[in-house]
Amino acid sequence: MSSTSFQFKRYDLSEDRSLRAWSAADELLVSSSTETDLTSKTIGIYGDRFGYLSCNLSAYQPLVVTTNKSQELAITANLKANQLTETEFFHPSESLNNPLNVVFIKMPKSIDLFQLYLAHTSANSNDEVQVTCGFMTRHFTKSWIKIAEAYFEDVTQSRAVKKARVLSLKGKKKDVPSIELKSIAFNGQEYKQYGGVFSSNHIDYATQYFLQHVDVSSTPNTLLDLASGNGVIGSEIHKKCPDATVHLLDDSYLAVASAKLNVVGDKINHHYQGDVSNFESEMFDMIVSNPPFHFEHDINIQIPLTLFKGCHRILKSGGNFQLVGNTHLNYKVHLEKLFARVNILAQDEKFVVYQCVK
Ligand SMILES: C[S@@+](CC[C@H](N)C(=O)[O-])C[C@H]1O[C@@H](n2cnc3c(N)ncnc32)[C@H](O)[C@@H]1O
Known part of the structure; x- marks a missing residue:
């Protein structure tokens, strides 16, 4: 054919x-x-x-x-x-x-x-x-x-x-270079990751900005790191809330394989998934994310917007979704259509950290 x-x-x-x-x-x-x-x-x-x-x-x-x-x-x-x-x-x-x-x-x-x-x-x-x-x-x-x-x-x-x-x-060729895991030192931990996983030379600057401003004062029992990459966001928040059950989800197999090296423990769960359809409604106290918007050579904001709708479904009433976005993406207009309240936790010329309450 x-x-x-x-x-x-x-x-x-x-x-x-x-x-x-x-x-x-x-x-x-x-x-x-x-x-x-x-x-x-x-x-x-x-x-x-x-x-x-x-x-x-x-x-x-x-x-x-x-x-x-x-x-x-x-x-x-x-x-x-x-x-x-x-x-x-x-x-x-x-x-x-x-x-x-x-x-x-x-x-x-x-x-x-x-x-x-x-x-x-x-x-x-x-x-x-x-x-x-x-x-x-x-x-x-x-x-x-x-x-x-x-x-x-x-x-x-x-x-x-x-x-x-x-x-x-x-x-x-017979003698070929072997592939080494990448290693990134951040906040006292060596984060390991496979080639091809997001931001391989340093922890992404948007992620660093998010981690400076994320608000975990509500001490969540159930937390999702959506689009977790090497797991750095889930890992750093887990250190602040060690009793929480933490789920990390990513569409990339190599990202999930990397996160499994970096975030371990009885209450840690990894998911190789490109959406949140596997989670029950109202399951999480808190969702955190540096969501994707680059897909190979394209920018597509519709994919994070669909993920945001899913976040609303799986968040408990009164729970909160915190995320970082590049300022020019203006996620606020879209988030306000879904969530009862959208606060800006921090903002500079490049990044915004939002807190959305259901
Ligand atoms: C901006 S990176 C953030 C990675 C990590 N959280 C960090 O801060 O370093 C976005 C991640 O989204 C993942 N991704 C892309 N499409 C996705 C989808 N449909 N569902 C879940 N994850 C997705 C990518 O594989 C990538 O790891």
């Missing part, structure tokens, strides 16, 4: 149904896949955000390596909607059962994540593996070549088609 026969939707939390679920880089990856005979090859797919690659290559039963829960839900929904066989997912911290022969990578924005994909490919492939990485030309950075050359002898770049290109990698 040709790629044009399939229908794709994003199936994310955004209400804007006009947003496309693929780009010219995905199309170029699929058209370049026809240059190789894929019959009886083990194919790997990395970075397929909404399922365009998984659907188009479904006939070859590819091994699909994912990093996000919302990505897995979208791929499954698009496979189902196109009457294709559903697939299981692998994470880049797990080994594959079969060595890969051919790999397609939709280039991630994070350089660290690209390196993690190559390290995973390298450890889970035969020597002849061929890797094709698709990207929009405007996103190109020379660092990709440097990283690709650390893992492969032969790295070539295609000509542009509809402003997209591919990098082709061949000749797997």
Whole structure:
């Protein structure tokens, strides 16, 4: 079946149904896949955000390596909607059962994540593996070549088609760099995190601002750190409220795996989830968040707004939701539609900390 026969939707939390679920880089990856005979090859797919690659290559039963829960839900929904066989997912911290022969990578924005994909490919492939990485030309950075050359002898770049290109990698190297966990010292704790997790060199400045101003004087019994990343917000508040039951939730598998290294204890619960639908209504005394609004190369405020609606549902009456936002995002107008009271706890030219009471 040709790629044009399939229908794709994003199936994310955004209400804007006009947003496309693929780009010219995905199309170029699929058209370049026809240059190789894929019959009886083990194919790997990395970075397929909404399922365009998984659907188009479904006939070859590819091994699909994912990093996000919302990505897995979208791929499954698009496979189902196109009457294709559903697939299981692998994470880049797990080994594959079969060595890969051919790999397609939709280039991630994070350089660290690209390196993690190559390290995973390298450890889970035969020597002849061929890797094709698709990207929009405007996103190109020379660092990709440097990283690709650390893992492969032969790295070539295609000509542009509809402003997209591919990098082709061949000749797997034997001695390749190993992937180290990142470590960030903050407030007396070494926070560990996998490559590709939010803010890998320092604790994010919005998060630091939030932690200076968050108000925990109500001593919550049940606390949710929504979009927890490496878990720093949940961890720092847990130190102030050691008796609280703390839940940490993130859409990124690598974020949750990192938070599990940083926040441990009997009353700590980690969730690999891209929304709050798994929680009962009125479950939390307090929710804290530095919510996401960057998604790869896009800014999409609708996703945090949908998360805010969910926060209202799972918060107890009288409970409070505290969050930090970049000043220009002006979350206040949206929060005031949902919550009885919205206070500003702190504000400077870059960030605002809100306290919303249900
Ligand atoms: C701005 S970062 C904050 C991370 C961490 N709380 C901190 O302060 O360092 C936002 C986080 O939201 C996560 N995220 C993105 N979409 C999400 C969703 N739909 N549900 C939950 N988490 C999401 C990202 O993986 C990222 O870790």
